[in-house]
Amino acid sequence: MNNYVFSTAGSWETTTLFNHGQEVFAVQLFVELHAGRDEWDDPVNGGISRGGEMTALVRPQDNPAEEWPIFPGRLEMNFPGHQIVVENTHPAFAFEYTRVWYNGREVTNSIMDVYVDINAADNVVRAYVTIYRDRWLGTDEVATYNIL
C-alpha cells in the first residue's frame, strides 16, 4: 500500500514526492476526483457517499509513459497554505472507501472535486478543491478553492 507525500513551496525546485519516505522521481502527479453529484450531474450534498470517480497516478521520470497507481494507499499533498489528503485503503480501490481531508478537516461527505495536475514535462501546474456546503438557513454553497 502506497503512502505518498507530495510537497511544494511553489517552484519546481521545492517540489518533492515521497513514497514511504523514499523520494520518487516523477514527471507527473495527477489526481482527479469527482463526487457529490446527482443523476443529472447537479451538485448535491453527500460527497463520496453519492458516488463518483477518481483517477490518481504518478508518471515516473525514467519512463513517462508508465502510470503508477497511487491507490490503494494514502496521498498527502502539501501546498502553500493548503493541504489535501486522500486515502483509499480498499484493496480493490472501491470508490466509497475514499476519504478526503482538506486543511485538516475531513470533507469526505461534502467533497465534490479534487483536481491536482503537477506535470513537469509539460510545465503544467494546477490544483483546486471544490466542496459542497450545506446550510440550514440560506443558500447552499459550492465553494471552489483554487490552490495553484
Add this chain to the structure above:
Amino acid sequence: MKMSTHLRMTRWMRTGVAVLLATVLLFEGLSALAQRRGSFGGSSFGGGRSFGGSFGRSGGSFGGSFGSGRSFGGGSSFGGGMFGGSRSSGSFGSGRSFGGSFGGSRSSGSFGGSFGSRRSNDAGSSFGGSFGSGRSFGGSFGSGAPMPGRSFGSSGSFGRSGSFGSVRTATRPPAYYGQRPISSRTYYINGTPYIGHSFSFWSGFSLGWALGSPPWYFYTPFSPYFYFHRPVLYNGELYPGGFNWLNFFIGLLFFAFLIWVIWMVFRNLSGGGRRKIRYTTYN
C-alpha cells in the same frame, strides 16, 4: 478571496434587515419611555405632580428627597420615585414618612420621593421629602387622582405593576373622548376602580391591558393585545389607546421572518425541490 455578487447582495440585505429591526426596536423603546411619564421610577400613572425630577415627561419623580421640607398630601402617583429614591418600607400614601432618601436621617418610611424643601399641600403632588431630618407626609409614591391621600402603587416600580403600569395618563382628551361608548365596565388597577369605555370590538384589546398585570405574552406578537396601545386614563376614566402601528409592523417583520425560517428548515429537511446553490471561488 473573491465572492460572488449574489453573496454580497445577500449580506447587504441581512444587514439592512438587522438595521431596520434595530431602528424599530429603538423607536419602540423611546416611545415606551416617553409614555411612562417619568420614566425612571417616575410615576406612570395617577398623574400626580411630582416635583422631583421627572426624567421623561412630567410626572416622574426622580427619586429621593432633597431638602428638609415637609410634604403633605400625598396621594398616589403609581410609581413614585424610584431612580435613586430610597424605597424602603413605607408610607405609601398619606402616612408619615420619616426620614428621606438622600441622606435622610431615618429611613423607615419615606418612600423616596421628591425634591426640594418646600411644602406642598396639594393632593397629588409629591415633594417635600427630607434631606436631613425632616418629615415627609405622604411621600411621593402616589398621587393622583382618584383618591387623594391614598396610595396605590404596589411595590414595584419596574415591571408590570406599579409605576410602569399598564395604562397611560393623558393631559389631552383622547380620540374617543366625548363619543358614546358601546359598553363600559369597571377596571381595577391596583385596587382602584376606573370606568373603562369600549367603543368598538377592538377596544377590548386596548382595555385588556388594564385588567390586572398584563401577562408576559401581551408583549409578544402572538398576542392581539400587542397590537394595541394601552388604555388612556383621562379624567379618571379609561379610553382605548388605539391601534399600535409600530407594533403592527414589528409583528409583520417577525412573522415574515418566522415563516421564512420555517420554510427554510422545511425545505432543507425535506430535501425536496431544486435547491438554490451559490457558486463561489476562493483564490
